[in-house]
Amino acid sequence: xxxxxxxxVVWQIESTHPDLTExxxxxxxxxxxxxxxxxxxxLGLVRDVIVNEDSAQINMILTTPFCPYGPAxxxxxxxxxxxxxxxxxxxxxxxxxWDLSYMExxxxxxWGLF
Numbered sequence: 001x002x003x004x005x006x007x008x009v010v011w012q013i014e015s016t017h018p019d020l021t022e023x024x025x026x027x028x029x030x031x032x033x034x035x036x037x038x039x040x041x042x043l044g045l046v047r048d049v050i051v052n053e054d055s056a057q058i059n060m061i062l063t064t065p066f067c068p069y070g071p072a073x074x075x076x077x078x079x080x081x082x083x084x085x086x087x088x089x090x091x092x093x094x095x096x097x098w099d100l101s102y103m104e105x106x107x108x109x110x111w112g113l114f
Contacts, residue, residue, distance in 0.1 A: 009102075013049040020085070024049055027080045034069055040077065044102030047094055049081075056081055056089040063098045 014021050028046055029039045040046055040060070048059035058077055062070045074091045082089035 009044070009047055011046075011049040013051050017051045020051060021049075023084060024081060027084050028077065030080065031073055031076050033063065033067075033073065035067075036063065038103075038107055040073065042104045042107035043098070044104060045073075045098065046077075047096065051085065051087070054087060056085050056087050057092055058089065059092045059094055061094045061096050061098050 011021065013024060025041055029041050031040045032038065033040065033043060033045075036043065043063060045060050045062065046058060047061060048057075050057040050059075058081055060074065060077065062073075067073075074093065078089050078091045
């Protein structure tokens with residue numbers, strides 16, 4: 001898999017509910033990893049958003065397997081999306097290892113990464 005394909009994730013919501021894509025991204029940008037200081041969209045932690053008729057699912061990863069803020073970020077993500085969509089929402093935590101290439105373009109500039 002090329003670096004470009006790894007970092008550019010297409011969420012299912014983009015094709016099933018395109019009108020909800022930006023509102024969901026906006027609400028997820030409010031969730032900041034306190035150790036890194038970037039939000040979960042900038043970090044590329046949200047790997048998929050699936051909206052069904054009666055529920056929603058967020059597929060996420062963490063920057064490290066034992067991120068001390070992981071449980072709080074996952075629960076905040078679930079609550080914010082559930083509130084926005086007014087549907088029960090679950091978080092599925094992926095086992096995929098996070099990579100710097102997952103970061104949104106320009107997000108690592110302050111770190112001197114890009």
